[in-house]
């Protein structure tokens with residue numbers, strides 16, 4: 376805890392900056408989290424802790440995290456985020472970002488990987504009532520089911536060919552999965568998340584330092600739109616880099632000259648998506664995290680991921696000889712992460 380009467384040098388040593396010199400509104404806002412930062416019970420290094428990030432982050436030692444890199448729930452309908460409403464999702468991200476301030480090293484970084492929300496049904500948007508000039512495909516769900524029963528070994532593409540329609544038609548007839556809105560449905564709000572993330576970072580006392588784009592494989596599964604749509608497929612995400620005020624080490628030797636040219640200095644990173652997402656719905660590539668870890672931290676430092684999922688950040692940290700701390704809400708993913716780490720050993 377700090378008070379205006381405390382010696383400024385000791386406050387500065389404790390937090391890496393002097394809270395007494397902050398604007399009053401920020402000082403007031405940060406007081407409670409700075410107080411919690413001295414909790415005696417600290418989360419162990421090189422472990423994945425089972426629980427809610429909002430409860431466990433205050434248990435991390437103050438000023439100990441060189442780099443926090445994570446991909447949160449995106450609010451796009453995945454099973455692991457079903458417990459969140461839109462406002463609950465916003466509040467989760469805002470809290471997690473706010474809780475980073477005391478635990479990041481001064482001069483350290485927080486990198487958030489996230490995409491805009493492309494499937495948020497919003498009844499307040501007027502419905503699109505445009506005519507479809509294309510003839511609607513006449514194939515019915517019954518016909519699809521009949522074809523599947525007659526040809527149980529054929530996949531969706533083969534069934535589509537057999538029926539003379541597209542694979543999307545087969546999918547739509549089977550699942551009614553028109554998540555991006557059709558003529559009579561509630562429309563899909565395309566929600567740009569960058570502004571929210573920037574606002575929450577600034578409110579937490581962090582500064583937006585950089586942003587990059589990760590170009591992944593076209594994600595058709597996330598873009599199951601109706602044929603009445605001019606929308607593009609989901610195929611890129613962002614990396615928002617926040618900086619905690621303090622002394623930052625600039626070491627060009629962290630990368631080779633070729634790496635600086637190929638990706639270190641580049642804003643757009645082309646990295647293929649993870650091929651098999653069968654054990655976790657939203658793994659990000661190890662290479663994506665390895666790049667961030669190599670660019671923004673040194674060997675032996677500690678990397679945090681409060682949404683550890685299948686353990687990708689831990690894996691990348693170990694490969695790059697960094698320590699890690701992970702937090703994950705679902706026990707099955709904690710187990711999966713440890714298994715991935717053991718398999719990589």
Ligand SMILES: C[S@@+](CC[C@H](N)C(=O)[O-])C[C@H]1O[C@@H](n2cnc3c(N)ncnc32)[C@H](O)[C@@H]1O
Pocket residue numbers: 426427428429445446447448449455456467655657658659660681682683684685686687688702703704705708
């Ligand atoms: C986008 S996934 C992260 C995937 C991870 N980057 C990987 O490569 O496997 C988000 C993860 O956050 C977890 N999660 C959701 N709410 C959480 C919370 N309140 N605290 C901690 N973890 C949470 C989910 O279970 C999910 O595994």
